[in-house]
Amino acid sequence: MPSAASEGDMRVIYRGAEADLLRGRWCGSDAVFKFRRPFIYRLKVLDDAIRRQRTAREAEMIHDAKRSGARTPLLYFVDPANALIVMQWVKGRRLKEAVSSLPPEGLERVFAELGGEVARLHASGIMHGDLTTSNVLLDNDDDKSNDKELTLIDFGLAIRTTRLEDRAVDLRLAKETLTGAHSEVASKAYAALLEGYGGEVGPGEVRDVTRQVAEIERRGRYARVE
Amino acid sequence: MGRSVVGIESTAHTFSVAVASIGGKILSDVREVYTPPEGSGIHPYLASLSHVKAAPRVLRDALLTSGVAQGDIDAVAYSMGPGLGPCLRVGAVVARSLALSLAKPIVPVNHAIGHIELGCLLTATEDPLVLLVSGGHSMVVAFSYGRWRVLGETLDLTLGQLLDQFGRHAGLSSPCGMQVEGAASKSSRFIPLPYTVKGNDVSFSGILTTAKKLLDGGEGFEDICFSIQETAFAMMVEVTERALAFTGKKEVMIVGGVAANRRLARMMELMTRRHSASFHVVPLRFSGDCGSQIAWTGHLAHSKGVTAPVEEALTRQSWRLDQVDVPWRD
Numbered sequence: 001m002p003s004a005a006s007e008g009d010m011r012v013i014y015r016g017a018e019a020d021l022l023r024g025r026w027c028g029s030d031a032v033f034k035f036r037r038p039f040i041y042r043l044k045v046l047d048d049a050i051r052r053q054r055t056a057r058e059a060e061m062i063h064d065a066k067r068s069g070a071r072t073p074l075l076y077f078v079d080p081a082n083a084l085i086v087m088q089w090v091k092g093r094r095l096k097e098a099v100s101s102l103p104p105e106g107l108e109r110v111f112a113e114l115g116g117e118v119a120r121l122h123a124s125g126i127m128h129g130d131l132t133t134s135n136v137l138l139d140n141d142d143d144k145s146n147d148k149e150l151t152l153i154d155f156g157l158a159i160r161t162t163r164l165e166d167r168a169v170d171l172r173l174a175k176e177t178l179t180g181a182h183s184e185v186a187s188k189a190y191a192a193l194l195e196g197y198g199g200e201v202g203p204g205e206v207r208d209v210t211r212q213v214a215e216i217e218r219r220g221r222y223a224r225v226e
Numbered sequence: 227m228g229r230s231v232v233g234i235e236s237t238a239h240t241f242s243v244a245v246a247s248i249g250g251k252i253l254s255d256v257r258e259v260y261t262p263p264e265g266s267g268i269h270p271y272l273a274s275l276s277h278v279k280a281a282p283r284v285l286r287d288a289l290l291t292s293g294v295a296q297g298d299i300d301a302v303a304y305s306m307g308p309g310l311g312p313c314l315r316v317g318a319v320v321a322r323s324l325a326l327s328l329a330k331p332i333v334p335v336n337h338a339i340g341h342i343e344l345g346c347l348l349t350a351t352e353d354p355l356v357l358l359v360s361g362g363h364s365m366v367v368a369f370s371y372g373r374w375r376v377l378g379e380t381l382d383l384t385l386g387q388l389l390d391q392f393g394r395h396a397g398l399s400s401p402c403g404m405q406v407e408g409a410a411s412k413s414s415r416f417i418p419l420p421y422t423v424k425g426n427d428v429s430f431s432g433i434l435t436t437a438k439k440l441l442d443g444g445e446g447f448e449d450i451c452f453s454i455q456e457t458a459f460a461m462m463v464e465v466t467e468r469a470l471a472f473t474g475k476k477e478v479m480i481v482g483g484v485a486a487n488r489r490l491a492r493m494m495e496l497m498t499r500r501h502s503a504s505f506h507v508v509p510l511r512f513s514g515d516c517g518s519q520i521a522w523t524g525h526l527a528h529s530k531g532v533t534a535p536v537e538e539a540l541t542r543q544s545w546r547l548d549q550v551d552v553p554w555r556d
Contacts, residue, residue: 017464017471041493042460045416096472130425134472157425173425176376179548181472183371221363221379222308222544 006033016134018054018156019083026076026086036083036156051083054156059085061126061158068124070117071151090151096133099182099189107185108192110138113150115196118170121152123201127166129157131174133182168212171197175213230294231528232302232324233521234285236317237309237337238361239268239401241277243285243320244517245292248300248525250347254292255518256284264399267390274312281320288517299330301533303524306334307542308362314541322539331533333524338363338547339374340519341508345481347522349506355475357466357494360482360514361386361401364462366426366469367547369555376548377469378426385484388430388458395438396447406451407487413452417445421457426468428461459490467497479506485513526554 006024010033014021022033036051038044059078066072077086095110102110114136121128128135137151159166174193178186198206217223228247235242239262244255258280260273304321307314325332341363342356356367356374364386365379383391386403393402417440420432437450470478478498480491491507498505512518530553 015471017467039460039464039497041463041496043416043456046418046421046456046460049418050421132425132472157423169424169427173427176378176426177472180368180370180375180377183373183375216381219381220546221365221384222546 006031023089029076030089031076031086032073032089034085034087052080055083055085056080057158058154058156061155061160062087064124064160065121065126065152065155065158068120068126070121071149072155073151073153090137090139090153092137092139092149092151094134095136095138095150096181098138099133099185104188107189110150111189111192112196112199115193115198116200117150117152117196118174118193119197119200119205122167122170125160125162127159127161127170128152128155129159129170130154131170132177164208164212165216168209168216171209172213172216229298229300230292231300231333231521231525232289233335233340233517233519233524234302234304234317234321234324235337235340235515235517235520236277236313236320237305237307237515238313239273240515241280241284241313241316242515242517243288244521245288245294245299246518246521246525248529250522252512252518252521253294254288255512255516256288256291257516258284262400265394265397267394267400268310270310270312273310274316277313277316281316285320285324296328299328301325301331301333301524301528302328303333303335303520303528304539305337305340305520306540307337307545309337309541309543311541311543314543318539318541322536325539326536331528332536332539333528333532334534334539335520335523335527336545336547336550337515337519339550339552340523341481342367342374342479342547343523343526344512344516344519345479345506345508348509348512349479351477351479351504351506353475354477354479354506355466355470355473355503357462357478357480357485358482359385359462359480359484359490361390363482364428364430364484366466368469368473368475369552372555373550373552374547376546377473378428378465381424381427381429383430383434385430385458385462385490386482388434388454389484391434392437392441392450392454396441401483403484403487406454407489409448410451410455410489413446413448415446415449415452416456417449417453419453419457421461423461423464426465428458428465430458430461433458455487455489459487459493462490463493463497466494467501470498470501470503476503477506478503479508481508481513483514486510530554 010024074088242257260276302325
């Protein structure tokens with residue numbers, strides 16, 4: 001771990017495809033140290049450029065997303081040259097792990113809430129770029145209260161955009177992840193997500209964006225043209 | 227020889243017939259590959275003519291060299307799609323004729339699933355995360371709830387098309403993968419190209435456009451080949467790694483024509499090492515299109531009662547693998 005040191009011990013809490021997450025302390029607060037590892041299979045010059053760019057972008061986008069009202073971690077420290085971000089430690093577990101244990105009504109509520117969150121992000125001109133269930137933290141998962149809170153994380157592929165196409169790409173990835181990894185609840189969860197999305201931006205907008213999702217799917221290789 | 231299934235493949239440039247035993251032995255696999263003139267791609271009609279000419283010999287050789295008696299044949303399987311219409315129709319006609327003359331059931335097979343199932347057989351993998359990379363496909367798939375599910379794919383060109391179309395622009399003849407790989411191995415000069423990852427999906431069209439411009443602008447062919455491979459392969463491996471971290475699969479397999487590329491396989495191997503997953507590459511001889519993928523998958527499907535009446539044994543040019551029910555896996 002380069003440059004920034006935690007106060008006290010750090011321990012690895014997650015090894016993702018792209019980054020390692022370590023938990024430690026930063027200026028008296030619980031913190032997560034997100035370090036984008038070098039990819040040994042990638043040419044160094046290319047790898048360095050990508051890690052630097054994504055680190056800087058993630059920090060910018062996490063910050064900007066807050067303006068939309070989305071819950072994202074607070075940033076404590078950013079070091080693009082070393083591909084490191086130190087941010088607030090957020091309680092909760094990944095939606096991916098929670099999906100299978102959620103009761104049907106809980107599932108729909110969570111995905112509707114997620115849809116609303118994504119809609120607000122889009123309305124403020126940000127595309128998340130990696131809307132998988134790994135990148136949503138679910139708080140208050142254990143108790144029975146209704147105020148479940150979602151936190152969006154991993155903005156490394158986010159971009160500033162207002163294009164319909166980009167918003168649709170976001171939703172299509174969510175759909176692809178649901179179908180690919182949560183097949184048993186995919187259609188219910190996706191429908192709830194769209195409902196939450198529509199609740200935020202209105203039925204006209206949700207119609208446009210789902211039409212564009214269908215258009216992207218039609219462009220898919222060997223997709224049947226209906 | 228025991229019971230066997232005949233498989234007929236004709237989705238694109240290859241016309242092939244193979245015989246596989248139901249125990250998983252490839253008893254014969256005969257192929258004829260149509261090669262387009264230099265600088266041009268597969269012309270579907272010309273490829274189908276080549277298939278028509280090749281079919282009688284390929285079929286006869288495959289049946290004779292397999293050593294299988296007519297009575298041992300359980301079924302005739304063929305590539306129903308996806309692929310080039312004229313080419314697919316040649317395979318379907320041969321399959322229907324053979325099935326009718328032998329009085330055997332016809333088993334339609336999805337070509338992409340054929341690549342995967344043959345890969346699983348030959349690499350002895352059970353439940354792998356699969357990177358399918360060829361002229362027709364560039365996708366990351368895993369089996370879940372009765373179907374092969376797509377976890378990431380190209381949004382435009384496939385890796386095979388990227389290498390072919392750039393190669394053809396440089397005056398080579400399709401398929402160009404091996405020549406591009408050879409040229410790339412002679413350079414280590416990297417020229418930045420668009421690196422486009424969108425979530426779990428990738429886009430190669432920006433690389434192709436930029437690479438063509440670079441070549442027209444006088445950059446070295448070998449340097450561009452090197453840069454294309456380093457950029458495009460890294461993108462593909464990155465989304466595979468994301469899917470691997472996401473699914474937690476314990477096996478990773480690479481199949482399809484581009485699986486023959488050693489640089490791509492090496493990058494995949496380096497990636498999987500970090501995860502506790504084993505890495506498998508389909509043997510070179512069976513990475514590209516072949517009858518074996520159809521014969522073996524045909525057997526798997528036939529064992530679960532998948533057949534088609536003759537009048538429905540047609541072709542489907544557009545037929546995504548995630549639309550196919552797979553009753554032979556749990």
